[in-house]
Amino acid sequence: MKLYTSIGPNPRVVRMFMAEKGIAIPLEQVDLMSGENRQEAHLSRNPAGQTPALELDDGSFLTEITAICEYLEETHTNPPLIGTTPEERARTRMWTRRIDINIVEPMANGFRFCEGLPLFQSRVKCIPQAADDLKALAQEQLTWLDGLIAGRPFVTGDKLTLADILLFCFLEFGASVGQPIATSNKNVVALLDKMRQRPSATISAS
Known part of the structure; x- marks a missing residue:
């Protein structure tokens, strides 16, 4: 491969x-x-x-x-990052989908239609007038997520999954392009701090 x-x-x-x-x-x-x-x-x-x-x-x-x-x-089944049972896999996919649609997509398009416009305008359909609203939507959905993960070590519960990795990588990107997470979202901020300590965060950054 x-x-x-x-x-x-x-x-x-x-x-x-x-x-x-x-x-x-x-x-x-x-x-x-x-x-x-x-x-x-x-x-x-x-x-x-x-x-x-x-x-x-x-x-x-x-x-x-x-x-x-x-x-x-x-x-490569071990360690499992999506799940070992139908219930675990479904839960991971559910949260990954929620994060992808509600946070990742508006955040990424907010960048493409604003800071990234010079790079993307000749490649994809861009809607510059939507950029600010998309960025605001991503932040609103982060606050929504923050409330849902209160008391959990990770997004789906006690185990690291694809949902955490997806969220972490895009929030790190968002912070680098003018979309930092609000510090009031304490549960998400704590999760990001925890993810930054993982060796995989450093390995994947390069």
């Missing part, structure tokens, strides 16, 4: 997931700033021109971070 990776929070999610599982596979950097991801070589891996892309041993490719992580979970 080989992981085509780059700067940005999406590939970092997969790298951190791999680090937590102790999975070591070759990495190949795709230069987003030069537009390498929009060249034919990478478009043949992912027609959307995005990263990451996981090349399997048969030469086929998987894209989308949750699909890649699901595959790695099934092929």
Whole structure:
């Protein structure tokens, strides 16, 4: 296998997931700033021109971070980061989906339509007038999440899961592009502090 990776929070999610599982596979950097991801070589891996892309041993490719992580979970079962029972897997998927739709998407699009506009306006449909509202929505949903995870070590309960990794990588990204989390969200802030102490946070950052 080989992981085509780059700067940005999406590939970092997969790298951190791999680090937590102790999975070591070759990495190949795709230069987003030069537009390498929009060249034919990478478009043949992912027609959307995005990263990451996981090349399997048969030469086929998987894209989308949750699909890649699901595959790695099934092929490297320990330690489990999605779950070992139908109930655990469903709960992790539920929280991962909630975080993805309610926080990740508005936060990422708030960046693309504002600070990232020079980079993205020629590549995707951008709506600059929506940027401020999207950023505000992401913050509102973080406050919503903060209340729901009170008293829990991690998002789903006592165990680290994909939901925590997804949240951490995107909130770290958000803070770097003008969308810091409000300190009043004490439960989320505590979770982020805990995640920063994990070796996988340092390994996946590069």
